[in-house]
Amino acid sequence: MILIEAARRILQEIQPCSIRAVCYRLFTQKMIPDMGKKSTGAVGTQLVFARETGLIPWAWIVDETRAAETVASWDNPEQIIETAVAQYRKDYWAMQxxxxxxxxxxxxxxxxxxxxxxxxxxxxxxxxxxxxxxxxxxxxxxxxxxxxxxxxxxxxxxxxxxxxxxxxxxxxxxxxxxxxxxxxxxxxxxxxxxxxxxxxxxxxxxxxxxxxxxxxxxxxxxxxxxxxxxxxxxxxxxxxxxxxxxLDLDAWQHAIKIETAETDSMKNIMGYFKASISRLDPKYSEGQA
Structure with a gap:
């Protein structure tokens, strides 16, 4: 538990980071003898235990494991529009x-x-x-x-x-x-x-x-x-x-303003879409209640 507490203090300061970054801090604090595989592997095992038991949040430690690849799908048309609005981001670099x-x-x-x-x-x-x-x-x-x-x-x-x-x-x-x-x-x-x-x-x-x-x-x-x-x-x-x-800061701020206006416009369109679908299919409206 002494090592886990030390790792938690380190992570509170430097997260998100890799396990190896934590190991370097533990090494400089003389909590582990070296940066060899045996020492870093032992730290990794302790940090798995700490995350599984809730002692350390999972999000504090990152690695290069890729997320699962899936085909995007939605329960209804409204979901895809909501996703598009939530994820929309102007390409600020287009103006740079x-x-x-x-x-x-x-x-x-x-x-x-x-x-x-x-x-x-x-x-x-x-x-x-x-x-x-x-x-x-x-x-x-x-x-x-x-x-x-x-x-x-x-x-x-x-x-x-x-x-x-x-x-x-x-x-x-x-x-x-x-x-x-x-x-x-x-x-x-x-x-x-x-x-x-x-x-x-x-x-x-x-x-x-x-x-x-x-x-x-x-x-x-x-x-x-x-x-x-x-x-x-x-x-x-x-x-x-x-x-x-x-950065060209003026161009960057201008892009942000355009993004805000476009997002507001998308939200208005979403409102019209919901109203249109409700008129065509009363069951859709009931399902949202």
Whole structure:
């Protein structure tokens, strides 16, 4: 229970986040001996118990498990209209001078930055390591088809592959396929790593079998960091600030006003629809009583 109470205090501060992010905080507090699979697995088991017994809310911990895919269906026409009204959101980016996306090598980051992605309606891509040729070629084609320049905020580990992806692989392949994007490494960035970093690190020797091992040592030295070590609130605040900085705020606010007016119009149409259906089918009206 001591570990669960410590994890609960951490989650109250940094949720939503991954189990690994909790483990990093527990490690820095010396609640677990290391970040090895045995230690992190034990934490994961304890956090499953804590959520199943109601000690910790399920929503506080996120992972990359995808929701079940189902075919959308409704009990009646009113439901689909209500859903459309509730989910309608103006494409604020249509009025912006540039496009913004967030990319990561890790799917677990999606849940951590979800509040910011939702706030700005930003596209998020999980590359799962080195993105496939098909996916990168598709992105290149998208940039070709758009007149707006694309800014990509990249989130990944500071290790041989993580650095090589954002520094070399992605820019080179986008260029090779005729695409273009400004890739900005949001985290981990140079300010997060280094001799004076307070984040837990591990020796690059742990990655000796990575083909980018020597490339990394020549440029960055002997230490590696996982992006999960960065406190989630810091990552969310950094992403929020980065996106806000590139916005045309006047155009953004104008889009919000248009969205409000359009939503009100949709609600009026829904009222007319209900009245029309009630006249055609009295049983429908009785069923809603």
């Amino acid at each position: 001078p540039r496009r913004v996306e967030v990319w990561s090598e890790k799917g677990t980051i999606r849940g951590t930055v979800a509040p910011i992605l939702k706030k700005y309606g930003v596209t998020f891509r999980v590359l799962h390591g080195y993105g496939s040729a098909t996916s990168i070629h598709g992105i290149a084609q998208e940039t070709q088809a758009s007149e707006k320049p694309m800014i990509v905020y990249y989130i990944g580990d500071h290790d041989p592959s993580g650095r090589h992806m954002s520094e070399v692989d992605l820019p080179e392949r986008l260029h090779r396929y005729g695409g273009s994007a400004s890739i900005v490494r949001l985290a981990l960035d140079d300010g997060d790593v280094g001799a004076d970093s307070e984040l837990p690190w591990f020796p690059v020797g742990d990655k000796v079998n990575d083909t980018r091992y020597q490339w990394f040592i020549k440029r960055f030295g002997q230490r590696c960091w996982e992006v999960d070590a960065l406190p989630p609130p810091v990552l969310r605040a950094r992403l929020d600030s980065a996106i806000a900085t590139v």
